[in-house]
Amino acid sequence: MIAKSHLFRHEPAWFDDRSGLYRTLPGTVRSWLYEPGSLTLRLQRACRGAFHVAVLGEGWALPFVGESRLLGLPPASRCLVREVALMRADEPLVLARSIIPATTLRAADPGLSRLGSRPLGAVLFACPRLRRQRLQLARVRAGAFHGPAAPAAAVWGRRSLYSIAAGELLVCEFFLPAALGLAETMQEGD
Template identity: 40%
Template sequence: MQKQAPEKSVLEPNWSSWKRLRFSSVPKDVLGWLRDEGSLTRRVIQACAGDFRVRVLHQGWGAPLYSEGQVLRLRRGEITLVREVELLCDETPWVFARTLIPATSLRGPARRLTLLGDKPLGAVLFSDPHVHRGITQVARLQPRHPLFAAATPHLSRLPVELWGRRTLFYIAGRPLLVNEIFLPDIPRDEGR
């Protein structure tokens, strides 16, 4: 039986690999955040001179966006555990993160990911020797994109665009996808 993909949405950004991205189009103040291959949570904590915390906006079963389903190689109609959070510094959102975990990935050691609460996912992923990083893609998000809308309802003013990345991780060989959208109040990258 062949896998069928979810319906394609024209309202999604154009995700691309670093090799295909024109660096001149990426604002310099966010480029280092996008390119960093370490734990984003750890880097945000280091940059935050105040109180860091994770605010859970949503966690439950849901449908992936078309391109998310493609990256995860899901069949049409297959649902995932969707976790949406904000990484805050002094109660100001710096990053919106959307993680998708297929039900088939929530076996064995990955089951603990359903119980994170307000703990950062990055702390788990980057401390587990069974986790391997797959592809990373980057995109410019505009107000017409669903991820832009999901990332911005708590902002006092809407930006013209946002930049984000998404990374496919494997925990014990099973995939999960982490989208990280950089919000306007994240500090300027200092040439990292």
């Protein structure tokens, strides 16, 4: 069983997307938080071949209390917890945490438990029955993170509850300053 988290000292404080928040966010933040498609595909295109996944931790663990609650799991239910950095060359762009219950692994693509350095998004967005059920947001201060990929400043993140096949899973993504700069470059190039 892996440690509770290779990314966080404690669970981020998530909130449901509020009416009016969209308009108050800078455009670069907004473009990542509300990206409706595959984040992996968007990053791969923007990185032009320099994109890869660095696995920070992966294994069976107890999710945070809020994650268990959102997934409707009984207390002490272990899940496959995967934490990665989505990278452009040696520069982290996005920190991600995925929580996949055992029941979802049995019902969905069994390859979800053997991703290695393959991006989760490449598998998820290939599933025709994938649907986002809920979107939550968080502004996480730098001190909440730990580990080698910890950002030096507060960052925005999103947590998506997806239904896939006969199960659900959570995907949490935190957008580092390098990703925001990448979004600016992409907007200028349009």
